Amino acid sequence: MAQETLKQVGAAAAQQNAMERGARFLAHGTRLFTVSSGWESKMIREDRGVPSCETMLELEAAMRDENVRVIFIPADALMTDADIEKISERNGVTKTLFKEVKT
Amino acid sequence: MTKNNKDQKTTAPKAEGKKPEAASILKKNIKDLSLEDYEQLEKRIGTSTRPFPMWGPQRVEENGRSSIQTVLSFIADDSQPLKIYSERPYEEVVALAYCDMPVPSMLPIFKDGIERRGDPLQRQKDILEGKQPQNENFNRTQMMIGDPGHGKSFLGALQGRLRAKGSVEIFDCGGKNMNDLLFEMVLDFGAADALPKAIDKRLKAGSLEDMSLGLVAQLNNLEAMPESVKGEKAVAEWKEQTRIVTYGDDGKASIDWAKLREGSEEKITRAFDILTKISKIEGLDNAGGNALGMNSQFGALIRAFIDNREIVLDEYNKSREGSDNALQTVIQFLIGELRECTVDNPLKNKDNTSGPSSFTFKRDDMGAGFFVTFTGNKTEDGSTTRSLNKSVYDRLKPDTLPDPDVIDWQHRICQMMVGMPVSTIYNAFQEQADADPAAFGEWLMWMRETKAKVEGTPIPELQQTLLANWQDVVSSSEKLALFYDRWATLSDAEKITTSAPDLIEEVDEEYTKKEGMSFRRIKQHLEEAQPIRAKMQPVDSPVKVEFGAWNKAPKQSETVEENPSLNYGTRLVEYIERMVFEKSGSVGKNKLYSKLNKAMEEFGLRDISLKEGARSRQKSVEESLNISAFADKDLNRQAQIARKVFCNFVRQMDPSIEADDDSIITPKKFLDALKHVQEKETAATNELFVANRDPEQLYAGQPLAAAIIKDAALYAREKKRLDFDLDDLVHHDDFIASLALPTVGEKNLSSVWEQNIRPMMRDSAPAQAEADANAANQNNPRRNDGLSMAEGTSEHGIATTSLQVLYADEDGERAVTLHIVRNEQRGKTLVVGEKAPSKLLAAFREAGVTHVDRNDPSAQTKVEAAIGDLTRGMPEVVKKHLTDAFKYRNNVDPDYLREQAGKPFADADSEKAYLAEARKEYLEGKQLAELMVAPEVTMNLPKFVLKNTGPR
Structure with a gap:
């Protein structure tokens, strides 16, 4: 299997695993899933179509980018859950967010 | 007036591999739309083949009387459907409209919103087609008032999302001066937001100077609290509305730059001063690109008008009292009362700032994608909510949302559970759904899958399973x-x-x-x-x-x-x-x-x-x-699950097998095997199907082997010797693996119950034939419920039996007993046996099987808990009858009792008398759980599970 395909399959499996742990429902249908730090977060982070947002400035920009549907937030990102919720409230768009958590 | 966009944007971090989008039709002015544009934009729902649920008052005839009732019905009109002017493909519009559908009591407002957005476009289309325009509606606003959390801003944004892929701006009016919607001060961070990025980098690294950190904290006090904000709750609300900096659990500050960047003159001037100081302390003022300035620019409403996009002015009636006066003529323009209006920039040239001096809203500049949704909270909601001017109410004509009804609660519960309002869709199309539930289910799944594609992620497994069981x-x-x-x-x-x-x-x-x-x-x-x-x-x-040994961590199972x-x-x-x-x-x-x-x-x-x-x-x-x-009724799906369990089991049993699932058994072969199991009648003949690990048969496409129960009691009755030996027994693991396979487990559990006790009782005690008949009569108060439980016919739906299978370990090969307790009504089963392969454990849970290893030190506790669960809600006597049923086939080992006696017996009679008494005492003094795990309890005249190689 091509390396790229393997990565895509891995990212999809990691997303599905994270989704099994349940979501927080944010505004406008956006869902926030937590993803364990390790292979799952690595797979999602390395997915070419998924921007990794380290700051609120970057998250805001990703929320407004209509080509972005899935967003990764690393564990050491400079934002709280309340910040994420606030940004989701003021952007009327549905995105899927994966937030890395250290286990 | 030339439309220009001065909005500064930070680009999102890497999101590679995307094609640039084609130019947006909704960005065009309405007057510039062509018929080709309409062909692309117009998406119809609420037609005869695509009916759309709708809620509202209707005259209903009942028992010869008619009355007005609020009902859930649908729109299905080919001539006058709902037209959504959207750049999205049709399937996305449908999936979003049905999956994200507002609650029923808000559907009329949703419909109104669609029509208001569509009216000026329809009018223009009529003109292009040379028809008399059907409407003269130029209103580009909608206002709704309701309780917090009711879904007002969601509804406003949904209308925007239905039309375009981009984000709809939700402008929080709470505590703000409404002049800011037209002109606002803005911090100019220079190229590519260099200063915010540099500060964020240092905040993240923890390297920002202490003095700078103190200044960062001051960003939460940029605006003086208005005198009108009084009371603890209102003050807290104000602070929340104006909060720019938050602190994480690690104490690190995060700055909301988007919120900091724009606002009132007072706020921006103070922010500018603070950031200038931080910039100097950190030495960032010398670096190129870290220029900091301030300016006035068009506010959010004018920018939305220029960009031809939707905007939601959220919590409009929580805005600062008296601050919306300048907006009155703009509202007149927005609702179509004025063809144009000009607003001046009061901030122009203040403190040497530059920026636009005025803006003129013109109907001719009205874009196809522009629309304004106002939302407001009910005035009884907190002291910061104010009553709007009468003129605002007259112009915006807000819809007040009704209190949620049961159907609304249900709708929202379904949306959160499965990602779509199954209940509302079902209630609207109930007759057809009931007539063809499978097709209805497939339709629901298609919509949910389409929505998942829009979202770019798979459907969560939980939602998928729930939706399959809609x-x-x-x-x-x-x-x-x-x-x-x-x-x-x-x-x-x-x-x-x-x-x-x-x-x-x-x-x-x-x-x-x-x-x-x-x-x-x-x-x-x-x-x-x-x-x-x-x-x-x-x-x-x-x-x-x-x-003992609590100083050590527990053993990880x-x-x-x-x-x-x-x-x-x-x-x-x-x-x-x-x-x-x-x-x-x-x-x-x-x-x-x-x-x-x-x-x-x-x-x-x-x-x-x-x-x-x-x-x-x-x-x-x-x-x-x-x-x-396992509850999935689709045999294909069951075969998929069963194959996965089976292949994991095969690999665990023989670690030298490294083949993938397809190499072990193809999906088609497994499906065929399950079809055979499903079709075969086996209960009456005690036939079973067990996991087949024979390599030759397996590679020939037979994952299941036939098995049959042979009762030693029948051999004894007919005075025949057993015509099979240990090698003919089915292996313990192959039998219990069958219980972990959907379809197979169910089938086997219908074939294991007693068929011979009753006839043999007739043989041994003919005088009890009448009692035997009574025992069979479920309605007889003297019926023998223990016997019914052994036969799997108890009215309580609970049963128990025991079987013997082959087991091999370091002690060699031997026959071992498996005890089974089954609650048919709840589909739950307890199996007490030897250690089970770990790969079966997850599947046991799915199958409702609790497996207990009798050698586990906590085995008795686990069996007790399982029996407690299986008999939950049943009378206490059921457990006694269950124990009686167990004793039909199980007894205490005489050798064990002899050993317990600790002395030789004088003669055979005294030994016999002792054994009878000791057996009675042993069995009566123990609970079922204890009996099931005791090694000294053995089967008398066992029921053997044999490989079924043909007639014996």
């Missing part, structure tokens, strides 16, 4: 909705005055505001129920504490992955029960607690056990939402 979702969500509706009434200080006056002392206005039921609370309950967490055991469940839907109902109901207690009983509101408990019972949240152990025919919420993957 009938359970509809019935359980209805019960939950009724319960939440009752909870909402009982926690509403106003409503209880008529509905539950005895609660007046416990439920006041403060309690209603703090703890009243709302969509947000339901959301929290459903969120909390999703993840699998540590669970509190029932108070009467047995527990075994190891008192193998983790058994659980399908999230398997106990979803239990998790949800347990969480609701906990919340009911926390919000009422634990805070001294005992009457409310009692009423909520009664409501939980009335609406069937928990399994209901009726008198004499009979169960309610109504499935509880808990039971409906505890869905095993």
Whole structure:
């Protein structure tokens, strides 16, 4: 299997695993899933179509980018859950967010 | 006036591999649209083949009388459908419109919103087609007022999302000066936001100077609190509205740059001063690109008009008192009263700032994508909510949202559970759904999958399983909705005055505001129920504490992955029960607690056990939402699951097998095998199917082998010797693996029950034939329920039996006993045997099988707990009858009793007398759980599970 395909399959499996742990429902249908730090977060982070947002400035920009549907937030990102919720409230768009958590 | 966009943008971090989008038609001015554009934009729903649910008053004829009732119906009009002018493909519009559909009571407002957005476009289309325009509506606004959390901004944004892929700006008006919507001050951070990025980098690294950190904290005090903000709650709300900096658990500050960047002159001037100081302290003022400036620019409303996009002015009536005067003429323009209006920039040239001097809104510049949604809270909601001017009400004509009805609660519950309002869609098209539930289910799944494609992620497994069982979702969500509706009434200080006056002392206005039921609370309950967490055991469940060696961590047993839907109902109901207690009983509101408990019972949240152990025919919420993957009625899906379990089992049993699933057995072969099992009648002949690990047969495409139960009692009765030996027995693991396979397990569990005890009783004691007949008669009060339980015919639906299979370990090969207890009604089974392969454990859970290794030190405790669960809600006597049923086939080993005697017997008679007495004493003194795990309890005249190689 091509390396790229393997990565895509891995990212999809990691997303599905994270989704099994349940979501927080944010505004406008956006869902926030937590993803364990390790292979799952690595797979999602390395997915070419998924921007990794380290700051609120970057998250805001990703929320407004209509080509972005899935967003990764690393564990050491400079934002709280309340910040994420606030940004989701003021952007009327549905995105899927994966937030890395250290286990 | 030339439209220009001065909005500065930070680009999102890498999101590679995307094609640039084609130019947006919605960005065009309405007057510039062509008929080709309309062809691309117009998406019709609510036609005869694409009906769309709708809620509203209707004249209903009932028993010869007609009355006006509010009903859920649908729009299905090919001539006048709902037209959504959208750049999205049709399938996306449909998936979003149905999956994200507003609650029924908001559907008329949704319809109105679609029509308002469409009217000027339809008018232009009529002109292009040379027709008399059907409307002269130039209103580009909609306003709705309702309780917080009702979904107002969601509805506004949904309309925008239906039309375009981009984000809809939600402008929070709370505490703001409404002049800012037209012109605002803005911080200019220079190219590519260099200064914010540099500060963020240092905040993240923890390298920002202490003095700078102090200044960062001051960013939360940029604006003086207006005098009108009074009271603790209003002050807290104001602080929240103006908060720019938050602190994480690690104490690190995060700055909301987007919020900081724009605002009033006062705010931006102070922010500029603070950032200038930070910039100097950090030495960032010297670096190129870190220039900091301030300017005036068009506010959010003008920018939305220029960009031809939608904007939601959220919580408009929480804006600063008297600050919306300048907006009045703009509102007149927006609702179509004025063809144009000009607004001047009061900030121009203040403090040497540059920027636009004025802006003129013109109808000719009106873009196809522009629309303004105003939302407001009911004025009774907090002191910061104000009543708007009469002229605003007259112009915007707000729709006040009704209090949520049961159908609304249910709709939202379904949306959160499965990602779409199954209940509303079902209620609107009930007749067709009931007539062809499979096709209805497939249609639902298609819409949910399409929505998932829009979202760019797969459907979560829990949602997928629930959606496949949509009938359970509809019935359980209805019960939950009724319960939440009752909870909402009982926690509403106003409503209880008529509905539950005895609660007046416990439920006041403060309690209603703090703890009243709302969509947000339901959301929290459903969120909390999703993840699998540590669970509190029932108070009467047995527990075994190891008192020694607590200085060491417990031994880690193998983790058994659980399908999230398997106990979803239990998790949800347990969480609701906990919340009911926390919000009422634990805070001294005992009457409310009692009423909520009664409501939980009335609406069937928990399994209901009726008198004499009979169960309610109504499935509880808990039971409906505890869905095993094995419950999928689709044989293809069952074959997929079974194959996965089987292949993992085969690889674990023989680690030298490294082949993947396809190499072990193809999906088609497994499906064929399951079809054969499903079609074959086996119960009457005691035939079984077990896992087949014979390599030759397996590679020939036979994952299952035939097996049959042979009863030693029959051989004894016919005075025949056993015509088989140990090699003919089915292996323990192959038999229990069959119980972990969907379809196969069910079939086998219907074939293991006693068929010979009753006829043999007739042989040995003909005088008891009458009693035997009575025993068979379920209605006879003297019937032998123990016997019925051994035969699997008890009215309680519970049964037990024992079988012997082959087992091999370091002690060599031998026949071992498997005890089975089955609750047919609940589809739950207890199997007590030897250690099971770990790869089967997760599948056992799905199959409702509790497997206990009799060699486990806690085996007895585990069996006790399982029997307690299997007999839950049944009379205590059932356990006694179950023990009787067990004793038909099991007895205590005489050698064990002889050993216990500790002395030789004088003669055969005294030995016989001793054994009879000791056996009686042993068996009567022990509970079923103890008997099931005791090594000295053996089968007398066993039922052997043999490989079925043909007639013997």
